[in-house]
Amino acid sequence: MHLNRGLQLMVFALVLGLAAGGVTDAVTEDEANTISIVERTVNSVVFITNIQTVRQGFLGVRQVARGTGSGFVWDTRGHVVTNFHVVENGDAFMVTCPDGCNYRARLVGGEPAKDIAVLKIQSPGDNLVPLTTGSSRGLRVGQKVIAIGNPFGFDHTVTTGIISALGRSIEGYGGVTIRNMIQTDASINPGNSGGPLLDSSGRLVGMNTMIYSRTGSYSGIGFAVPVDTIRRIVPQIIRYGKVIRPGLGVAFLSDAYARRFNLEGAVIVEVPAGSAASSAGIQGMRRDSSGRLYLGDVVVKIDDIAVSSFDDLFNALDRYRVGDMVTLELKRQGRRRRVRFRLVESD
Numbered sequence: 001m002h003l004n005r006g007l008q009l010m011v012f013a014l015v016l017g018l019a020a021g022g023v024t025d026a027v028t029e030d031e032a033n034t035i036s037i038v039e040r041t042v043n044s045v046v047f048i049t050n051i052q053t054v055r056q057g058f059l060g061v062r063q064v065a066r067g068t069g070s071g072f073v074w075d076t077r078g079h080v081v082t083n084f085h086v087v088e089n090g091d092a093f094m095v096t097c098p099d100g101c102n103y104r105a106r107l108v109g110g111e112p113a114k115d116i117a118v119l120k121i122q123s124p125g126d127n128l129v130p131l132t133t134g135s136s137r138g139l140r141v142g143q144k145v146i147a148i149g150n151p152f153g154f155d156h157t158v159t160t161g162i163i164s165a166l167g168r169s170i171e172g173y174g175g176v177t178i179r180n181m182i183q184t185d186a187s188i189n190p191g192n193s194g195g196p197l198l199d200s201s202g203r204l205v206g207m208n209t210m211i212y213s214r215t216g217s218y219s220g221i222g223f224a225v226p227v228d229t230i231r232r233i234v235p236q237i238i239r240y241g242k243v244i245r246p247g248l249g250v251a252f253l254s255d256a257y258a259r260r261f262n263l264e265g266a267v268i269v270e271v272p273a274g275s276a277a278s279s280a281g282i283q284g285m286r287r288d289s290s291g292r293l294y295l296g297d298v299v300v301k302i303d304d305i306a307v308s309s310f311d312d313l314f315n316a317l318d319r320y321r322v323g324d325m326v327t328l329e330l331k332r333q334g335r336r337r338r339v340r341f342r343l344v345e346s347d
Contacts, residue, residue, distance in 0.1 A: 030144075037146055037202040038158050042098050043129040044073045045195060047150045048082055048105075048119070050090040066090060070149035070195030071119065072131050072204070074234060078103075078124030081234055082194030083209055083225075084110040084117040095121055097128075098156060109241035111233050113176045113314070115209055115225060118237045131196055134203030136182065136226035139163055147186040147208050147222075149195030161186030170210065170223050175256070177311050181223045182206045188222030197224040204230075246322045247346025248299075249275045250284065252310045265298035265331060266313040280339050282330065300336070301329035317343070 027035065052066040069086030073079075080095055087093060093105040103121040110117030121128070143163045151157050165183040172178040184197065188208045197206035206224030236243045253267035270284040271277045283296035299307050303326055305316045320326065320343055328339045 033200055034146060034158070034160055037198055037200070038148070040202050041129075041131060041148065041196070041198065042156060043127060044131045045098070045148045045156060046071045046073065046080055047096040047155050048080070048086055048194065049094040049096070050087055051092040051094060052089060053091045063092065068150065068191055069193045070191065070208070071095065072194075072196045072207075073128045074118070074238075075130050076124075076128055078105075078121035078128065079108065079234075079238055080105065080119045080121060081207065081230065082117055082119065083207065084112045084115045086194045087117045087119065088112075093119055095119065096155070097125075099127060101125060101127070109237040111237065111243045113172065114178060114229055114233055114243075115172050116207070116230060116233050116237070118234055131198075131204045132202065133227055133231060134199055134201070134205050136180075136205050136228045139166060139182065139199075139205060139226075141165060144200045145184055145186055145205065146198045146200075147184070147188060147192060147195060147224075148198070149188075149192035149208060151187075151189035151191040154191075157192075159187035164221070168223060175254075176314055178209075178225065179315050180226055180229070181209070182226055184222050184224060185220045186222060188224075192222075206230075244322060245346040246317050246320045246324060246343035248277050248282070248328075248341065249344045249346070250277045250282065252313075253285075255309045255311055258309065263295075263298065264308050265300040266307050266310040267295065268297045268299065271296075276342065276344055280341055282328075282339065282341075283332070295332070297330040297332050299328055300331050302326055317346075 048069045048071045050066045051063050053063050069082055071080045071082035074081045087107055095103045095105045105119040105121045108118040108120050141163050145161055145163055147159045161184050164185050168181040168183045169177050169179045170181050188211050192208045195208045196204050197208055199205045205227050207230060208224050210223050212221040233243055250268050251270040253269050258267050268284045271282055285296050286294050299313055301307055302316050307313045322343055322345045324343050326341055328341050330337055
């Protein structure tokens with residue numbers, strides 16, 4: 001039997017359509033999982049534009065885009081979580097949702113030492129879908145993860161990979177180490193910062209923050225702030241505009257200077273008069289009448305945690321709350337002593 005040309009073309013088109021449909025439906029279980037997660041979370045990931053006010057000669061004051069990044073919806077009240085470095089030095093912020101709607105946002109507050117910040121959308125609509133938060137405590141190396149963000153301005157780019165390592169320590173804002181970072185090989189590029197890292201159930205397990213690269217381009221090593229850190233810090237920022245950190249209420253020598261003089265421990269520079277530390281007999285550095293500088297107390301241990309630098313002490317204090325009683329081991333002029341101390345709110 002011979003078909004006329006018109007019928008042949010119809011049959012050919014039908015075969016192509018069936019083949020195309022077959023290919024579209026022939027996804028693997030892992031692919032179907034990724035597609036499902038992306039479809040469920042697409043309305044939770046936003047594009048953030050950092051706007052800065054600048055004076056340009058006779059043109060007067062203008063607002064210009066300083067940079068862009070990613071973020072994710074935290075709650076239905078309009079709070080959006082992102083990296084601190086995404087919003088740093090911004091005077092205004094624009095949040096763009098997947099449906100193309102743009103919202104003005106204000107900075108609620110941030111914790112630079114953990115590279116976390118919170119924005120609040122002004123007059124949020126009804127289309128904000130918060131992410132479901134998971135836990136980073138039970139993560140395992142080799143586990144599948146999905147990163148969503150806006151690298152190079154390409155909105156809602158999806159990359160997949162695995163957790164390459166856990167417990168990484170990376171130097172963050174101001175030279176303070178961010179510890180317990182998640183390392184992943186899911187592609188993270190400029191603009192991905194602040195976007196979510198999701199597990200195979202679509203739960204938030206981290207916030208994509210930085211890459212390790214000698215050239216500035218993606219090299220298969222990315223880092224994310226763990227969600228357990230985010231869950232601890234974000235509610236405080238929303239409530240107080242900052243993180244309520246415990247501390248000693250004293251000033252410390254920077255680690256850069258301490259290393260220069262081969263000093264080990266958290267070196268106390270100044271103890272305010274009338275402070276709890278002063279009442280506990282803790283002393284800072286002092287000068288004699290000739291201007292010579294003498295060391296005071298150096299913190300070398302807090303409870304059972306060894307302290308070899310201010311960075312160690314700063315991160316150790318993450319385990320405590322304001323008002324907790326601790327045992328400090330102090331070194332002064334070669335002698336060590338222990339002091340019971342109640343932690344105060346740090347500036």
